[in-house]
Amino acid sequence: GENVEQHPSTLSVQEGDSAVIKCTYSDSASNYFPWYKQELGKGPQLIIDIRSNVGEKKDQRIAVTLNKTAKHFSLHITETQPEDSAVYFCAASKGGSYIPTFGRGTSLIVHP
């Protein structure tokens, strides 16, 4: 089955800095890569996703890149704000009815 590795497990940045979270996946058939943000006491919420026919996608301060050959994808957050502090999960799926496999999560702490 699919195996998703996520790094780092903890990331501490100053407000205004950029943050990068990296994930690798093992199943070359995976074609859908969502990123979830989980705030304390809440459930994970989809913040951005990318499909394998796209190399990069941007939504305001958040961007995701995908390297299908190397089987890795990354989340980039620019101009970080304290409210960006949360646990971020990457996931990989073959899409359709396939269940996504999650990475172990990255705890992002943005210091004001």
Add this chain to the structure above:
Amino acid sequence: AAGVIQSPRHLIKEKRETATLKCYPIPRHDTVYWYQQGPGQDPQFLISFYEKMQSDKGSIPDRFSAQQFSDYHSELNMSSLELGDSALYFCAPLGRHNQPQHFGDGTRLSIL
């Protein structure tokens, strides 16, 4: 706005007791996923339903069962509870690209 209501938010049980967790997608949705998240862990897929029929099964113990009802709310039934069942339990309806998009805020189950 779309969302998910889960009840109860917190549940404390003793070993060998039973528990029932409920999930109400808003608006109603024909597909629902259940996940378990241990402390500091990534969400682990338990089971999913489509049109009131089980559609996929993950790492769900035989002590657990689930149902989706005619009004599309779903319940996760857990019996012979063990200490290791202490976790957050989330449900999520189908979203973008037929994948879970937004999870409910979960039920925190604590086994004493």
